[in-house]
Amino acid sequence: MRLSISNVTKRYDQLIALHPFSMELEGEICGLIGNNGAGKSTLMKMIVGLISPGKKGQILLDEINAKNTPEELKKHIGYLPESPLLYPRLSPEEFLHYVAEVREIPDPKEEIESWFNIFGLSEKRNALLNDLSYGMKKKISISAALIGSPPLLILDEPFNGLDVATMESLSKIIRERHREGATILISSHLMAYIDRLCHRVIILKEGKIVGQGMPDDLKKEADQGTFHDTFLHFTRDFE
């Protein structure tokens, strides 16, 4: 599906959290990076329909307009928030069944089972979410975002709180989803993963785009050897 964002903006009184922003995204893995408060999560929340895109702003997923039919839009989006949003007194199994039912996924049992196997959570399936560690909650949250294979994935800091092995598994899953045709937008502070995974990277600073392009092109433009240094180059304060 094609995601078209045009002229979205966010202002909090005097502070402009996001300057007029436009982009097109289709069938690629796009990285959204920036320091804390750069506007990454604000933009992601706008795409999901949690924040209004402003009077002139428009977000379209193919023909679906986020302003007019946010529920229709959410049917096609798998969103992973920065902190896991779960019902603490449900078990992982009940929670994933609930998400699957709302997403109208027919017979989700097998898929839920496969998520438990991928993340090694089979033994915890009946524990209460409240009693799980942060990393486990994150895994459930990822499963909830990816369940039903939504064509657009918005992943806000997906690697936070995960162990190295799970980070690798998640990278593999993201690549697989892309091969199956999904469009993916990822924000992260782990530059190595952004470098390896993304076809295109957008660098935000104080709500403005300060750089965008393929990771290798950006490295060349900044004349830096690593993506970590490239990021620092684009986001440093010029005197």
Added chain:
Amino acid sequence: MLKIVLKSKLRVIGRTMTHDWPTYFILGPVMMGVAFLLGRRIFKDFASEVGRIQPVSISEETAVRLAFAFLALKVFFNFLPLARRLYPTERALTVDDLLPINYRIRYQVFYLEQLFRDLPFFVVGSMILLFFGQTQMLLWPFTIWLFLPGIEIGFTLTWIHFWSPDRRQLAGVLFVMAFFLSVLPVVQFSWWADFFTLLLMPLGYYRGFKIWRYQDMGRVEQFMVRHQNHKNKTAASDLIHRLCQVVPKSIRPLLRRDLILTARNFVPHVWRNMTLLFLVLLAMTTRGTISPAVYCALGAFIMASTVSPLFSLQRPFRPMDRALPLSAEQVWRAKLYYARLLALPVPFLVFGFEMMLRPLPMNEGAVLCFTLFLVGLAVASLVGGSICEGDQRPVLQYIVSAFMSILATLFIAIFNPVMYLLIFPVLSSLKDSAITRLENEEVL
């Protein structure tokens, strides 16, 4: 879809209830039974000392005016808490906001949740009517209860969309409303109520919940952040800082933290308790021959009992306390002082009210003031001291401390103020028990 969402919500509520079932179904009834049986015995023996309430009669017109005034206050005080839950801000975001659930279902579920939250108002309203024998009016609280969530949701969303999330502007409207409530003929009230219901409910449903909730979310979030940084908050922090100078140094940081958290609405119960205290003071106008010490004890109990939900809400953060060089006794003592500080104004408020209603000669007034102070201090100490006796369950702690408070009030106010000395061995025993419980508490 509604069925799916409700099923999961009910499951969560069911789990919460199941988690606490021994409290609700065994410990609670046992403690209440014991308190009732012993209390009945005590009151049978000392009833004449306690006194009788003055017969009250109010006209139907006054009752309607008062009911509308309370409803206006409810809407006013519930404005910010409701806004916090209504808008999908960082703090209130739930998984349902991320899922393709249409706004009609979300509204219906939110309405039902609000209906559940408002249930105590319906019960209390009905009980007041039953108390005054007005059974023919029982349909009123039921009707108001059914429509109130829709009015509140509609009002909050509309007000924030057209004006601001700031409650100070709303306070101005409240004054205007108070004026109209006092001058308008009562027959017009139902017309106005119908008009606002018919206006706000559809507005909240079709525009507010569907569109404005997302449009105004950023504004509300920003306001909440600014609200926390407001200069009044700094003034409150300064006041708390000064207040804490009177307590032992070892518990000062803990107490300061608890008071700041209370001022910043970490324990929303404090507002409910202040409203209840206001009602207790109001009830003094009809106290008949009941001792003002009873009202003082009740008021002190209400305010001091804020410590119980605070302690319970802090449980997830207890590992931070455990990682600091703090002894269990310091933790317990900080809660004891917290309860005392919150209840401190109560004896003086009760005394002030009493002197306004029935002025006493200076020497009698001084004795009364001293007795009230001792009663308030004893009750607050027992509530704060028994903080660990409820096993993290506020309801259970209310019962334990209420029972001890009744005894303390009777001993001090009816027998002799010297009886206050009896609370020292009780507090010592509560301290030992609390230390054992805190040291053995499993950190989650």
